[in-house]
Amino acid sequence: MALVYIICPHCRNELLVDGDEHVCGRCSSRIVLKKGQYSHYFPGNTPKIDPGPMEAGSGPEPAPGCAVSDVPENGAPGGSLPTPPAQPRCRESFSFRFTATAKEYFGIWIVNTLLRIVSLGFYSPWAKVRRRRYFYANTLLDGAPFDYLADPLAILKGWLIAGAFVVVYSVCNRSYPAVAPFVAMFFSGVYPWILVRSRMFNCFNSTYRNIRFRFTPDYKGAYREFLWMPLLAIPTLGLIIPYLLWRQKRFLVENTHFGAASFSFDATPRAFYRLLAPVLAVVPVMIGSLVWIGLAAKGGKPLAHPALALVPVGTFFLAYFLILVYVPTVMANVVWSGTSIGGLRFSLNLKVREVTWIYLSNIVSVVFTLGLLAPWAAVRMARYRFERFTVSGIGGLDSVSAGERQEVGAAGEEIGDLLGFDFGL
Structure with a gap:
């Protein structure tokens, strides 16, 4: 599974995960990612919903309220080698x-x-x-x-x-x-x-x-x-x-x-x-x-x-x-x-x-x-x-x-x- 950038829906902690299930290190909440819908965050931009179809089983669906970012190497959807964002969204x-x-x-x-x-x-x-x-x-x-x-x-x-x-x-x-x-x-x-x-x-x-x-x-x-x-x-x-x-x-x-x-x-x-x-x-x-x-x-x-x-x-x-x-x-x-x-x-x-x-x-x-x-x-x-x-x-x-x-x-x-x-x- 590709690396995905998520935000915990409970404590808003920023996480970088590569599996279907993850435990937040801050609030210990269990986050289950499923395929389907996506809410992508790109550095410096506002959220974009469902940027495009992906292969069955390859994309996660966030838990309610959880934002997910699957950012490829070229910084836009559709790349073949997804990598974590070079600069995550800044906390203001x-x-x-x-x-x-x-x-x-x-x-x-x-x-x-x-x-x-x-x-x-x-x-x-x-x-x-x-x-x-x-x-x-x-x-x-x-x-x-x-x-x-x-x-x-x-x-x-x-x-x-x-x-x-x-x-x-x-x-x-x-x-x-x-x-x-x-x-x-x-x-x-x-x-x-x-x-x-x-x-x-x-x-x-x-x-x-x-x-x-x-x-x-x-x-x-x-x-x-x-x-x-x-x-x-x-x-x-x-x-x-x-x-x-x-x-x-x-x-x-x-x-x-x-x-x-x-x-x-x-x-x-x-x-x-x-x-x-x-x-x-x-x-x-x-x-x-x-x-x-x-x-x-x-x-x-x-x-x-x-x-x-x-x-x-x-x-x-x-x-x-x-x-x-x-x-x-x-x-x-x-x-x-x-x-x-x-x-x-x-x-x-x-x-x-x-x-x-x-x-x-x-x-x-x-x-x-x-x-x-x-x-x-x-x-x-x-x-x-x-x-x-x-x-x-x-x-x-x-x-x-x-x-x-x-x-x-x-x-x-x-x-x-x-x-x-x-x-x-």
């Missing part, structure tokens, strides 16, 4: 750039803050849209910015509905305590539906190169992942939480689309258990120490050492660090590094130590300036994250976006008819 890498400045954003932020105060909060949807449009427009990938197209009135409508629910729950909790649990159960029952609607709204109103993002309204899957599966956390004493988070992230990623291209998620539950292992180990110790100190104080017994009185304070700061710094930082790395679209893979490399320093210094700066440095803190954090964010793969961004423009119009109108409001999730 694209970095995000964040061009916002604290000075520019301060002007937007101060106006938004003043108008919120004057309007008693009713200007908040317009403030949210102005802020997102500024951040989107200053987020560039391959030199092209993103855009946010949401209607503030749609956001206001969703917020009014959410606000009405909060008022009803507060009134019931004070005046009718027996009714409050049923109101809370009702919210838990509609939360998956709200989540899907909000994701649909935000994706539909986010564009890149005039192509909209989309989110599939899989309500059945949302209820399974965000309502029924979390009930298992109680009988498993929380040990199933990393697995539940993995399922939820996979649901959100794989139901998101860029035009007609779908995002893929190949992170493993093991990665989530690894990143949450410190939390699973520390939380029982924190709870046990607080319970022990509380029981000692209730019984009037003095603590064995005065320094133990600082345990609640230390526990608070440790919980703050784990919940607001460590878990979001490491999880963002795992989720984005496990996400791909077409032949492109994302990579995020945030450092916990660096994020901790940025958080702490931002908090100190905002507190001591009475909030005036909040725009600087927001821009600083966003710039750091995008400096650590890259996209790489074979074929470049055009290979993902070129074939999508044909389907976006009809899909966009259909989705637009389903959207009426945003809950701000």
Whole structure:
């Protein structure tokens, strides 16, 4: 059999094989090549489908999504002595750039803050849209910015509905305590539906190169992942939480689309258990120490050492660090590094130590300036994250976006008819 140049359909690894069956050295996937159809890749060119008939039994047919290149010595189909390509398709890498400045954003932020105060909060949807449009427009990938197209009135409508629910729950909790649990159960029952609607709204109103993002309204899957599966956390004493988070992230990623291209998620539950292992180990110790100190104080017994009185304070700061710094930082790395679209893979490399320093210094700066440095803190954090964010793969961004423009119009109108409001999730 002639040498063939293939791309693994699972991890996009480039392989050069000379048999009907091969195992990818990167992801260990088994790839079976059969005769029939061909998807040829030539250096520097776009894919060409079925370049011509070949002798029976001599040509492989790739596994679904697998690109095959049978490149002869003369660089074109039909040669008698096939050889591997002299130069395989280059893997391109694209970095995000964040061009916002604290000075520019301060002007937007101060106006938004003043108008919120004057309007008693009713200007908040317009403030949210102005802020997102500024951040989107200053987020560039391959030199092209993103855009946010949401209607503030749609956001206001969703917020009014959410606000009405909060008022009803507060009134019931004070005046009718027996009714409050049923109101809370009702919210838990509609939360998956709200989540899907909000994701649909935000994706539909986010564009890149005039192509909209989309989110599939899989309500059945949302209820399974965000309502029924979390009930298992109680009988498993929380040990199933990393697995539940993995399922939820996979649901959100794989139901998101860029035009007609779908995002893929190949992170493993093991990665989530690894990143949450410190939390699973520390939380029982924190709870046990607080319970022990509380029981000692209730019984009037003095603590064995005065320094133990600082345990609640230390526990608070440790919980703050784990919940607001460590878990979001490491999880963002795992989720984005496990996400791909077409032949492109994302990579995020945030450092916990660096994020901790940025958080702490931002908090100190905002507190001591009475909030005036909040725009600087927001821009600083966003710039750091995008400096650590890259996209790489074979074929470049055009290979993902070129074939999508044909389907976006009809899909966009259909989705637009389903959207009426945003809950701000």
